[in-house]
Amino acid sequence: MSETQTDEEKSKDVFFQKLASLSEEMIAAHGKEFSMGALVLAARFIAEDKPFSNSPH
Numbered sequence: 001m002s003e004t005q006t007d008e009e010k011s012k013d014v015f016f017q018k019l020a021s022l023s024e025e026m027i028a029a030h031g032k033e034f035s036m037g038a039l040v041l042a043a044r045f046i047a048e049d050k051p052f053s054n055s056p057h
Contacts, residue, residue, distance in 0.1 A: 005013070026035040045052060 023035050023039065026038060042052075044050075
Protein backbone atom coordinates (compact mmCIF):
# COMPACT_ATOMS: atom_id res chain seq x y z
CA MET A 1 0.00 0.00 0.00
CA SER A 2 1.44 3.35 -1.04
CA GLU A 3 1.08 6.39 1.19
CA THR A 4 0.82 9.77 -0.44
CA GLN A 5 1.91 12.87 1.40
CA THR A 6 -0.15 16.01 1.58
CA ASP A 7 1.36 19.28 0.35
CA GLU A 8 1.79 20.32 4.00
CA GLU A 9 3.66 17.12 4.86
CA LYS A 10 5.92 17.56 1.82
CA SER A 11 6.61 21.15 2.82
CA LYS A 12 7.47 20.14 6.39
CA ASP A 13 9.82 17.43 5.10
CA VAL A 14 11.66 20.02 3.00
CA PHE A 15 12.09 22.27 6.05
CA PHE A 16 13.36 19.34 8.17
CA GLN A 17 15.88 18.53 5.44
CA LYS A 18 17.04 22.17 5.40
CA LEU A 19 17.28 22.21 9.19
CA ALA A 20 19.30 18.98 9.19
CA SER A 21 21.67 20.35 6.56
CA LEU A 22 22.14 23.62 8.45
CA SER A 23 22.73 21.72 11.70
CA GLU A 24 25.38 19.53 10.07
CA GLU A 25 27.06 22.62 8.62
CA MET A 26 27.11 24.36 12.01
CA ILE A 27 28.49 21.22 13.71
CA ALA A 28 31.26 20.93 11.12
CA ALA A 29 32.22 24.59 11.50
CA HIS A 30 31.81 25.13 15.26
CA GLY A 31 30.92 21.89 17.03
CA LYS A 32 27.86 20.26 18.52
CA GLU A 33 27.55 22.66 21.47
CA PHE A 34 27.33 25.68 19.19
CA SER A 35 24.78 24.01 16.95
CA MET A 36 22.58 22.96 19.87
CA GLY A 37 22.85 26.37 21.49
CA ALA A 38 21.95 28.17 18.29
CA LEU A 39 18.91 25.95 17.71
CA VAL A 40 17.72 26.36 21.32
CA LEU A 41 18.19 30.13 21.06
CA ALA A 42 16.18 30.18 17.84
CA ALA A 43 13.41 28.18 19.57
CA ARG A 44 13.38 30.72 22.43
CA PHE A 45 13.09 33.59 19.97
CA ILE A 46 10.13 31.87 18.33
CA ALA A 47 8.46 31.10 21.68
CA GLU A 48 8.94 34.67 22.91
CA ASP A 49 7.93 36.27 19.57
CA LYS A 50 11.29 38.03 19.34
CA PRO A 51 12.52 39.20 15.94
CA PHE A 52 15.49 37.40 14.40
CA SER A 53 16.96 40.66 13.17
CA ASN A 54 16.99 44.28 14.23
CA SER A 55 15.26 45.40 11.05
CA PRO A 56 11.52 46.15 11.19
CA HIS A 57 9.20 43.55 9.65
